[in-house]
């Protein structure tokens with residue numbers, strides 16, 4: 001398996017040089033951020049990004065993410081053209097040597113938190129989700145979410161959420177199937193593995209449907225197009241925000257089928273009500289047993305890409321919430337240790 005780190009491009013305060021200095025780091029996952037969603041990513045821009053990353057001694061094999069245009073999730077007639085564009089983007093990525101594309105199929109918000117800077121007892125800050133705070137926000141008193149305030153005009157957002165609230169899970173699932181039936185053959189022919197990221201958090205909000213939130217959902221998506229190119233980004237922190245999701249068991253089930261192409265590894269502290277906050281990666285700090293998760297990857301012979309996921313803000317660092325350098329680097333080193341310890345304890349495993 002290959003350890004990677006998310007990098008937000010030239011504007012990211014975490015530089016490629018710093019990332020390369022993290023022990024065991026082989027590459028970054030990144031994206032083209034200045035092309036409007038739905039347009040084809042030009043070959044030259046992808047090649048330029050790849051060359052920049054390679055020049056720092058790192059690989060760029062994984063794209064996170066190529067966003068799915070909202071019209072595809074809304075099932076509008078414009079989706080056919082947008083799916084064609086998505087396919088062309090995949091061909092261009094493949095031409096530049098990209099192997100895996102992460103994406104998600106969440107309506108409107110591709111992650112939701114009630115705060116981006118909850119203070120922990122040690123003075124670090126972290127992203128958190130408080131069910132009551134989210135449920136208080138509704139269309140009548142206005143929905144304003146940290147991290148999303150500038151993404152939509154209030155009226156546009158209200159109309160979009162109202163529309164989705166009429167859509168049931170079965171319908172959203174049909175729209176995902178429509179997308180996959182057209183995109184997976186393109187990905188397969190191009191040599192790209194598609195890796196669907198689960199819903200973050202894995203629950204319905206504001207009456208909108210969610211279809212990638214538990215084992216049953218994942219199995220349904222895999223069956224929509226039964227092809228190894230139709231795979232998963234198994235995000236422990238997203239799925240782990242529902243205590244009913246058994247992450248090691250999901251890794252074993254979908255990993256043994258060769259359907260996990262990208263692993264996000266992070267820990268969350270969750271309570272029975274569904275409130276959670278993100279913690280350091282260590283098992284003792286959160287609700288997930290990270291050693292059991294890594295063990296499941298080792299035992300299923302996982303050979304794909306993985307990365308430490310969000311980190312807290314520590315040591316006075318400022319920057320993009322969840323994506324500072326220090327705590328993610330600590331997470332990477334911790335994961336390296338788990339991986340080495342577990343592998344060496346099992347001489348027959350890869």
Ligand SMILES: [Mn+2]
Pocket residue numbers: 197235237238264309
């Ligand atoms: Mn994730």
